[in-house]
Amino acid sequence: EVQLEQSGAEVKKPGESLKISCKGSGYRFTSYWIAWVRQMPGKGLEWMGIIYPGDSDTRYSPSFQGQVTISADKSISTAYLQWSSLKASDTAMYYCARLGSRVYNYFDYWGQGTLVTVSS
Amino acid sequence: EIVLTQSPGTLCLSPGERATLSCRASQSVSSSYLAWYQQKPGQAPRLLIYGASSRATGIPDRFSGSGSGTDFTLTISRLEPEDFAVYYCQQYGSSLSWTFGQGTKVEIK
Numbered sequence: 262e263v264q265l266e267q268s269g270a271e272v273k274k275p276g277e278s279l280k281i282s283c284k285g286s287g288y289r290f291t292s293y294w295i296a297w298v299r300q301m302p303g304k305g306l307e308w309m310g311i312i313y314p315g316d317s318d319t320r321y322s323p324s325f326q327g328q329v330t331i332s333a334d335k336s337i338s339t340a341y342l343q344w345s346s347l348k349a350s351d352t353a354m355y356y357c358a359r360l361g362s363r364v365y366n367y368f369d370y371w372g373q374g375t376l377v378t379v380s381s
Numbered sequence: 382e383i384v385l386t387q388s389p390g391t392l393c394l395s396p397g398e399r400a401t402l403s404c405r406a407s408q409s410v411s412s413s414y415l416a417w418y419q420q421k422p423g424q425a426p427r428l429l430i431y432g433a434s435s436r437a438t439g440i441p442d443r444f445s446g447s448g449s450g451t452d453f454t455l456t457i458s459r460l461e462p463e464d465f466a467v468y469y470c471q472q473y474g475s476s477l478s479w480t481f482g483q484g485t486k487v488e489i490k
Contacts, residue, residue, distance in 0.1 A: 294477075296479070298426075298481075305469065305481060305482070305483045305484045306418075306420075306426065306469055306471075306481040306484075307481065308478070308479040308480060308481065311477060311479075320476070320477040320478065322478065323382075356425055356426070358425075358426075361428070361431075362431070364413065365413055365414065365416070365431045365432045365435075365473075366413075366414050366416075366473035366479070367416040367428055367431040367432075367437075367471070367473075368416075368418075368426075368428060368471075369428050369437065371425035371426055371427070372425065373425055374425055
């Protein structure tokens with residue numbers, strides 16, 4: 262069974278750093294792209310970026326380029342999303358999602374989400 | 382960047398009724414690259430439709446997708462109580478980039 266297990270909720274202060282994780286299981290982790298999607302409170306879905314764990318090829322949405330870093334450790338089937346200096350506006354739910362097909366380019370499996378709260 | 386505009390913002394219907402949700406793109410989108418997701422409160426999104434009209438694994442046949450070019454539609458033929466949720470369309474652009482519509486909420490009348 263394909264699963265994406267995300268790390269737990271975080272409460273941070275502005276200016277702090279953070280790295281959240283997404284562990285894949287039940288499939289060949291290195292063969293599927295993993296995306297990160299933001300959902301701000303009461304708002305819609307925003308694609309942030311995507312990584313191919315096989316070779317760490319990474320692409321970012323222009324809206325998030327330079328604001329976050331996406332990485333992966335294929336030895337432990339885990340993708341990461343990190344911030345070097347959080348802002349209050351980073352408060353959101355963050356989902357990882359597997360790109361199920363490079364023919365149709367849809368996200369077939371999603372993690373349960375990691376809630377990040379940034380508050381002084 | 383292609384912008385997806387979903388309408389209506391909210392759809393108020395009763396169980397058993399038909400729901401028709403629209404997703405309009407700012408420029409032409411390949412039908413292969415248009416997907417729909419359902420999101421219930423407190424849950425992650427779930428893939429419903431890909432390739433504009435193909436149902437994902439396990440999705441009931443009351444859900445159907447159609448459209449081409451800039452206009453796409455998700456239809457729920459007869460609403461079940463569990464179908465009241467928010468629905469998002471999503472498109473894949475060139476060079477590995479994706480965008481979502483702003484969502485349509487289907488709520489109980």
